Amino acid sequence: MTSTASENPRNRADALPKSWNPSDVEADLYERWVAAGYFEADATSDKPPYSIVLPPPNVTGTLHMGHALDHTLMDLLTRRKRMQGYEVLWLPGMDHAGIATQSVVEKQLAVDGKTKEDFGRELFIDKVWDWKRESGGAIQGQMRRLGDGVDWNRDRFTMDDGLSRAVQTIFKRLYDAGLIYRAERLVNWSPVLKTGISDLEVNYKDVEGELVSLRYGSLNDDEPHVIVATTRVETMLGDTAVAVHPEDERYKALIGTTLYHPITGRQIPIVADDYVDPEFGSGAVKITPAHDPNDFELGLRHNLPMPTIMDITGKIADTGTEFDGMDRFEARVKIRERLAQEGRIAAEKRPYLHSVGHSERSGEPIEPRLSMQWWVKVETIAKAAGDAVRNGEVKIHPASQEPRWFDWVDNMHDWNISRQLWWGHRIPIWYGPAGEVVCVGPDEQAPEGYVQDPDVLDTWFSSGLWPFSTMGWPDATAELEKFYPTSVLVTGYDILFFWVARMMMFGMFVSEDEVLTAGKDAKQVPFQDVFLHGLIRDEHGRKMSKSRGNGIDPLDWINEYGADATRFTLARGAQPGGDLSVGTSHVTASRSFVTKLFNATKFALMNGAVPGELPARESLTDTDRWILDRLDEVRAEVDSSFDRYEFGKACEALYHFAWDEFCSWYLELAKVQFAQSQERAESTRIVLGNVLDSVLRLLHPAIPYVTEELWQALTTDADGARSGGESIVIAAWPQATGVAADAVAAQRVSDTQDLITEIRRFRSDQGLADSQKVSATLIGIDAAGLTDQVAAITNLARLTEPGEDFAATASVEVRLSGGTVTVEIDTSGTVDLEAEARRLEKDLAAAQKELAGTTGKLGNEGFLAKAPDDVVAKIRARQEIATSEVERIGARLAEIAKLAERK
Structure with a gap:
């Protein structure tokens, strides 16, 4: 091959286009990889396993920069491990996204003036499935554009039969263990969606409200009364007490007495509680247990009544006042007006900036509301999740995130898992005609005449099973035996608590399940490493948002600069736990790097560069020994960095070696050697070919498309014979040479x-x-x-x-x-x-x-x-x-x- 390449150097260079145009090659290359089965995992393989499950994007979602970062890093890890000789499973899938998906379909029905109730539950769910088949999963096509090397044959959906079976199984196991119960508790209520929502689906915004001071009790200054301040006047309809600090001298004489409620006319008690800050405002606070989290806890301590004063749409209801039927915000104005007429506004209302939770999906302020819901008792399983990190079974990268993890799992409240929706996993609880309650497992039938609970499970419940449900649990499968526990979970630190914690809790709950431990020595955690990256910010360090208009669509970058430049920009900026700033200047620099690599390879091919057996070390020039030694050093640095999930450091090392040392110096020095003797030129061609071969393989996980195209050209001779294998995707990862570096040559x-x-x-x-x-x-x-x-x-x-x-x-x-x-x-x-x-x-x-x-x-x-x-x-x-x-x-x-x- 050497002589053929050197005799016909230009023939091989001509196999490449004049310039690198990503859009000409990326789509075809990706489909060739998929068709060749490079991304398919073999559960019967003797190779060591390496597995990652893709954090399931919503079926309604599209690729955003956070996804692009996640996917780039996971693809980088799996491509490298595949090249290192591991049997790699990168398992894709999607989340059914209960609220988001139901909302999309309901909006479509609303165009025709219809609601889901017009169709009934079963027909509506059929329509959701129809939407999913026709319009859902657009993100999967976008994943292909980015180059995700996932095993599409194992694609999973949280509402698939197999995953539904897993959901029903673990629900029953938790229920039978006394860890799932039903109770009336305070939840984040969305009046628009008419359901409780999770903490993750609540966005907090600073809102200019009005702080209104109200007078409870007598209007006569000589008779018992207190002043309280509130931004939510309407909730006074649900007040069942006024609280003061037990040591507050102003109110000690009133503790244990009652006060006249100015709207309902009820007498409500004055209670003493350390929760009250005597230095804030008047030192007295109104207590509405059914519509405020702190008030709810105080209400439990003092055994207070907890009347709910709003219906599921946020309208005042069942108070017996003239405000029944009013929207909560209308009632706020009307109640204030009436109190003002009665002389009970103790001070002029004043602006008050405070944080208010808003529904992420529907945008309206959420309403803390007392509601009968299903809950998971988390104390024991949360402790197990914490202990798994404490004892080193699971490692968090960076370790600086561990205190946040412990703070969360050690102080976790019981988890509300029910949602008042139709789309989702229906709670497998059935009620008998005489009030009987039975939990039905996946292979069981409810008794005749029993009615199923109407609620569905929180989406996080099913996605919490993702690492093992996607591999076939609760059934024994070859995938579970080979690939579980998974090797690493890659995700942003912002969902450490919401998703990672739930996977850890469920994973530890079933850690001794015989299906998961078959052929293994100990209980199984869901993943061995958790890599947490930061948030993506714009090039000025600001958080990306629609309101600022500084968001970036990764598909725009892929269309303009190519997938490789987009990926390299993200990987080069990613470090454990750190936010990364990206902008046009960063992606154009990455595109320039890809172009530099392309031009360098064309130059190498034009000069007959070819990988092969290196000449004897002593016959090499100082320049040749130097570049080979530097390659060895950089490879070691890259391996060490990738093993520590320091993606940015690894990419930075590759960037500077490829550009500053290989392109800027070695290629220039090689030109001189090409002009020397035939023997020196041939030797230089082999060194150049070997170094370029390794550089392309080292860079492949980060920039797969251009490296595949260039590597194919480099390892194909002028007669079309292949020397390096059929694809760089399955080429061997560069190894250490074991040769001592020549310090004198360097x-x-x-x-x-x-x-x-x-x-x-x-x-x-x-x-x-x-x-x-x-x-x-x-x-x-x-x-x-x-x-x-x-x-x-x-x-x-x-x-x-x-x-x-x-x-x-x-x-x-x-x-x-x-x-x-x-x-x-x-x-x-x-x-x-x-x-x-x-x-x-x-x-x-x-x-x-x-x-x-x-x-x-x-x-x-x-x-x-x-x-x-x-x-x-x-x-x-x-x-x-x-x-x-x-x-x-x-x-x-x-x-x-x-x-x-x-x-």
């Missing part, structure tokens, strides 16, 4: 780079064009140990051998590790001296002005006495730079003056 190359850089800088100072060759002598080059690098130095620094009439007009000394090299250059006839002098005089004037300004400030005692130390230090640094510039430019002007005299 130092010589470093000295060569320093010398070339200094000559280039000197040429620039002399006003020489980059393309202008000048004659020069290198004095001290042999003593510096760079004899073998002379050709590279003269070629890359654009120097020529001096002629007989050589007369140096300028020189520069460069101190290197092996000694000082003096470069004498003849610039006569190469520079427009008058133009150069004019340019330098302008530069000199600017430098002198800067020097005068900084010197003046540093000479001002008053300024020095007041200015912070860091400000003074910066000005001193500016003064030093200005001084150096004045000296440098002055010296150059003096040289130009001498040259002008000679002319």
Whole structure:
């Protein structure tokens, strides 16, 4: 292959297009990978397992930047592990998204003036399934655009029969263990959706409200009364007490007595409770147990009545007042007006900024509401979830997130799992005609005449089973035996508590299940590592939001810059627990990197580069040994970083090696070696081919499309024969060579780079064009140990051998590790001296002005006495730079003056 490649170098380069256009190749490449079965996991394989379950996006969802980050990192991990020889399962799926999906279909019905009640439960659910089949899952096509290497054959949906069976199974096990119960508790209620919603579905916003001070009790100042302040006047209809602090001297005499309620006319007690802050407001607070979380807890402590004063739509109901039937916000105004007429507004209403929870789906303020719901008793399973991290069974990355984890699971409240919806897993509780209650398992039938509970389960309940339900639990399957527990969970730290905690709790509850422990030594956790990344922000560090208009659609980036550039931008910015800022400048830089890699490969192919068995180490040049050693070092750094989930660090190392060392230096030095002997050229082609082969494989997990295209071209000879395997997707991950690094070669190359850089800088100072060759002598080059690098130095620094009439007009000394090299250059006839002098005089004037300004400030005692130390230090640094510039430019002007005299 070597001779064929070198004899016909251009044939292989021509296999690539003139330029890299992602849209021309990405879709076809992806479908080829899928068709070839590269992403399919074999549960019978003898390879070590590596598994990730995709956090299931909502069936109503579309790809956003958070998804794109998640998916890029998971794809990177699984592609790398596949190349390392693991049997990889990346299992995809979608969540049925109860509230979101039901809302979508209800809105469609509303266009025709219909509601779900017009169809009934069964027909409505059929319509939801129809919508799911026709319109749901758009995100799956977008995942393909990004390049997700998931096993599509194992795609799961939380409402599939198998997953529904898992839901029913664990519900019954929890119920039978006494961990699921029904009780009337306070929930986040959405009057628009007419259901309780989870904490995750509540967005808190600062709202300008009105703080109104109300007078309870007598209007006579000499008779018992208290003043309370509230932003929710309407809730006073449900007040069942006024609370004060037990040590508050103002109210001690009133504790245990009752006060007249100004609307209902009831007498309500004054209770003492440490919850009340005597320093806030009047020191007295109204207590509405059925519509405020804190009031509810206080109501339990004092055994207070808890009347619910609103119906499921947020209208006042069952209070026996003229406000029944009013919307809660209308009632707020009307009640305040009546109280004002009666003289019970104790102070003018005043603006009050406070945080109010709003429904994420429907947008309205949520209503804390007492409701009969189903709950999971979490104390024991939450403790198990905490202990799994404490004892090291599960590791959280970064470890700095562990305190937040413990704070959450150690103080978790019981979990409301019921939702007043039709779309979802229906609660498997059935009620008999005489009030009997039975929980029905997946292989059981409810007794005849029994009626099923109308509520469905919280979506988080089914997604909490995701790591094992998707592999077939509760049945024994080859997937569970091979791939459970999963290797790592990748997700944002913002859902650490809502989803991760629920998976951990359920996973620990079934950790000793015989299906999960079959063939294994101990109980099973759902995943071994939890990697938590941060939030994506714009390039100014601001949180992305619709209101700011700074959100980015990843598909826009993929369309304009390509999937590789989009992925590399995200992976390069991802670090454990840290937020990442992205913007156009970042993705254009990534696109430039992809283009650089493409052009470098074309150059390599045009020069016959080919992977193969390396020549004997001692026959290689310093340059060749240096790049091979650096590749070894970078590979080790990349492996170490990926193993610690430091994606950004790994990508940064690859970026700088590929661009700064491989492209900017080795390719340029290789050009010189190509022009030397045939033996040296052949050796260089093999080194170049091997390094490029490894670079492409190391980069493949992050930028899969371009690396596949380039690797295919690199490992195919001019006759079409393949040497590297059928696809980079299943190529071997680069391994350590085991060869000790050549420190001497590395130092010589470093000295060569320093010398070339200094000559280039000197040429620039002399006003020489980059393309202008000048004659020069290198004095001290042999003593510096760079004899073998002379050709590279003269070629890359654009120097020529001096002629007989050589007369140096300028020189520069460069101190290197092996000694000082003096470069004498003849610039006569190469520079427009008058133009150069004019340019330098302008530069000199600017430098002198800067020097005068900084010197003046540093000479001002008053300024020095007041200015912070860091400000003074910066000005001193500016003064030093200005001084150096004045000296440098002055010296150059003096040289130009001498040259002008000679002319």
